[in-house]
Amino acid sequence: xxxxxxxxxxxxxxxxxxxxxxxxxxxxxxxxxxxxxxxxxxxxxxxxxxxxxxxxxxxxxxxxxxxxxxxxxxxxxxx
Numbered sequence: 001x002x003x004x005x006x007x008x009x010x011x012x013x014x015x016x017x018x019x020x021x022x023x024x025x026x027x028x029x030x031x032x033x034x035x036x037x038x039x040x041x042x043x044x045x046x047x048x049x050x051x052x053x054x055x056x057x058x059x060x061x062x063x064x065x066x067x068x069x070x071x072x073x074x075x076x077x078x079x
Contacts, residue, residue: 012064023053023064030064 010026021033023044031053034040044053044062052065 025064
């Protein structure tokens with residue numbers, strides 16, 4: 001059995017960049033809040049594919065998920 005070191009979890013935080021409210025995960029800006037008067041108002045606009053951000057509990061909680069689409073593996077060979 002090989003023991004591996006666990007990596008520290010990246011921090012996720014809110015950052016105000018001028019007029020934009022941005023969610024940063026590690027060193028990566030992953031989503032920004034849609035501006036008032038636009039179709040994206042009151043939603044999180046993804047900046048990085050795979051990240052999904054949404055308000056939960058009337059905005060008291062912000063949920064951040066990372067999802068990767070996996071291609072059909074029925075023909076894949078595993079080595």
